[in-house]
Amino acid sequence: MRTPLRPLARVLPARSRGENPDLIERENLEKRHEAIRDKNQPRASARLGLLALAFGCAYLTIGVRMGHLAASEPVEPVASAPGAEIVAQRADITDRNGRILATNMTTSALYAHPRDMVDPKGSAKRLAEIFPDLDAAALEKRFTDGRRFMWVRKVLSPEQMQAVHEIGDPGLLFGPREMRLYPNGTLAAHVLGGYSFGAEGVHSAEVIGTAGIEKALDARLRDPARAGEPLELSIDLTVQATVEEVLGAGITMLNARGGAAIVMDVRTGEIIALASAPTFDPNDRPVPLVGKNDEPSDSPLFNRAVQGVYELGSAFKIFAAAQGMELGLVGPETMVDANAPMVWGKHKIKEFQGKNYGPLLSVREVIEKSSNVGTAHIALMIGPLRQQAFLKSLGFFDPTPVELVEAPGAKPLIPKRWPEIVTITTSYGHGLSASPMHLAAAYASIANGGIYVKPTLIKQHGPATGVRVMSERVAKESVAMLRGVVTKGTASLAEVPGYEVAGKTGTADKPKKSGGYYKDKVINTFASVFPASNPRYVVLVTLDEPVDTSGSEPRRTAGWTSVPVAAEMIRRIAPLMGIRPAVEPITGTALTAAAN
Structure with missing residues (x-):
């Protein structure tokens, strides 16, 4: 029941005593408020405690976050939006x-x-x-x-x-x-x-x-x-540095526009070194040339070893000799017509500087002397269809499979028609254009015993398997012929004591855009293998417009340009690749007496 604020039992006596009855009401009102406060105090205390706890948690969270931000690196805020994650990590x-x-x-x-x-x-x-x-x-x-x-x-x-x-x-x-x-x-x-x-x-x-x-x-x-x-990669950094150094020096000394060099393991197809000059720094890659008159080869970005498609000249002659021996048409000592000039229809096949090595040469001598006429007669024995099939088996009809993005675009330039005159010119390296990498792979097929191995820039773990393109006997005889080119023929400057270098020179006139060939501009190539007794590596050097001015007259043939550059490479890289020089026997006349 509700207690009245002005109870009559107290008001009436108070009036009779002359007291103010309002004091009674005020007193009762205070007691009522006090009772209400006592009743609500626990609830209020609980609410204040919860509010204090909430504020404490909030301040603690803010403090921890501020401390974390102060201790971390400053970064920009990331917008929260859907999208694929950018993967920046890249393997070495x-x-x-x-x-x-x-x-x-x-x-x-x-x-x-x-x-x-x-x-x-x-x-x-x-x-x-x-x-x-x-x-x-x-x-x-x-x-x-x-x-x-x-x-x-x-x-x-x-x-x-x-x-x-x-x-x-x-x-x-x-x-x-x-x-x-x-x-x-x-x-x-x-x-x-x-x-x-x-x-x-x-x-x-x-x-x-x-x-x-x-x-x-x-x-x-x-x-x-x-x-x-x-x-x-299959690249050897030390060999690569040496090859680039020698190639650069050779280009400077021979006033060449550029050049390329390849060192290839004949058993696995591994590229031990691949160089092209002029070169560039991939940390600061230059802008490609886009002018109307700019040639792709003018840019240092141009990879002459892979993208450069050239007529490679007499370096092709060994393929005609090898195929002729493989078909049983000729042997190393078989005599062939080498009487120059050779007339075929309206065409006249000449030797370098109008020489005549005829009337007859053995197949071995054809390669050693680099006879165009002798090679042409061997090619005619083989015929167009068989010649095409053999060159195709050596990879000359397709881009090289080496792991460079530029390789698929460097397809050899093959004649649309293949009459007998094309058979003749192709046999000595004119009419069919290919890259130095094509030629290196083909020479590796001869050097390793007749098996075509694909060139690769990825490190291999064991010999590669491939298709046999010639018998082991023919491959061995072909290497012996290439050795004769160095000891008796056009590549005498390639002799490196102790390393039995074998190889073939190639000097090809540069074609003009308007047709025909320049008289004083050549692409020179020397394709070599060593050691000849047990071939391990192919070393190929190609130079663009070289000229040797050390003599009384300018000399532009490969024997005076590409050959000495390749010889210097072999002399310097052979020890780096663990190949010991063969010790030549000492004759009696070479002995000297010495006294203590």
Whole structure:
């Protein structure tokens, strides 16, 4: 029951005593409020406790987050949006001995939020000072044209990053990047190719190959499952460096426009070294030539060893001799017509400088003296159809299968028709154009006993298997003929004591765009194998427009140009590849007496 605030039992006596009855009401009201407070106090205390706990948790969370942010590296916020993840990790590339040819390096990219910039004009000026290739006026215009975002530089050095930091503009921001690094500079540049960025974001960028093996095996190098497994190439870094050094020196001394060199293991098809000159640095890959009058070979990006498709001249003659022996038409000592000039229809086949080696030469002498007429007669015995089939088995009708993105586009130039005159000219290396890589693979087939092995830039683990293109006997006799070219014939400057070099020279006039051939411009090739008694390697050197000016008259043949360059390569790389020189017996006249 409710207690009245003005009970009559107390009010009436109070009035009779002259007291104020309102005091009774006030007293009762205070007692009622006190009772209510006592009743509600536990509930209020509980609510205050819960509120205090909530505020405490909130402040604790904020404090922990602030501490975490203060201790971490500053990064830009990431927009939450659906999309494929950018995979930047890329596998390393090593040579056959595990030495790094290509690896990854962490760096930064520079981008801008122009609307957040405090001083666009001043920042543009200072950025142009840091990066001389940037134009301050153009940069300022882009900063002030209303855009929200723009890239400034895709890759920064640590020094450049620090310099941009010192500008202090909040609109200039950095994003992490993983870039490709080629620590050996220009070494093996045409093998590696280069890289660029694909899909890009402010926090990462996709690293993709643009040329060479980087592009040819791009999927393998970008496979996340194999990111920690380096790609092992067949290249030997030490041999590669030596080959490039000798090739460069030879081009300079012989005033050549360029050149190429290949060292190939005849048993496995492994490319131990592949060089093309002029070269470039894949860390700073130049821009391709796009002018109307520019020749592809004028660019240092052009891989002459693979992309260069040339008439390779007399280096082809050994194929005619080998096929003739394989078919049983001739033997090494079989005499053939070599009387020059040879008239075939309206065509006249001549020897170099109008010589005449006839009337007869043995097949061995045809190769040693490099007789066009003798080779032509052997080719006519073989016939067009059989000649085509043999050259096709040696890989001359298809692009080389080597793991370079440029290789599929370097298809040999095959005559559309193949009459007997084409059979003749093809036998001595005119009319059919192929790359030095084609020729190296074909010579490896002769050197390894008659089995065609595919050239490869990937390290192999054992001998390769291939199709037999000639008998072991014919292959051995062919190598013996090639050895005679060095000891008795046109490649005498290729003799390297202790290494039994065998090979064949090839001097081909350069064709004109308008038709016909230049009189004073040649492509020279020397294709060699060593050691002849047990062939292990092919060494091939091709030079574009070389000329030897050391004599009284300019000399442009391969015997004076490509041959000495190849000989110097063999002299220097043979010990690097573990090949011991054969010890020649000492004659009695060579003995000298010495006294203590």
